[in-house]
Amino acid sequence: MKDKLNLVLVGADKFNKGFGSRAHIPAIKALEKYYNFYGICTTKESSSKKLKEIHKTEKSYGNIDELVEDKNVDIITIAVRVRHHYDILWKSIKKRKIIYCEWPLCLNSGEASTIMSLAKQSKLKYHVVGTQGRFAPS
Secondary structure: OOOOEEEEEEOOOOOOOOHHHHHHHHHHHHOOOOEEEEEEEOOOHHHHHHHHHHHOOOEEEOOHHHHHHOOOOOEEEEOOOHHHHHHHHHHHHHOOOEEEEEOOOOOOHHHHHHHHHHHHHHOOOOEEEEOOOOOOOO
């Protein structure tokens, strides 16, 4: 078994204004003794490549399909608009990736129920929904 799990962030922007850039990237870098910040996935290959250079990751992905096919990816962190969660979650679970997804999980209870059923069927042990500070000191 490898020393560190390879983690990819879905949702960062080259201007460092989005939640993925402002919150997730610093947290991932602070935990690099546990995880390898392996890559960044955005909707545009050009921005993904630029972010790869800025954050010194090994990989960049211009779409979710390319990302989930990479057998070296262990953990996918989802920090995009909620309307995109369902598709990313579905594809990630189907490929048995460990997932950390920002809250809310999906747009509605129907989508969430489908995702939860799929996660149970996958028999993966770890899927986490982030709550943006729920456990932070007050």
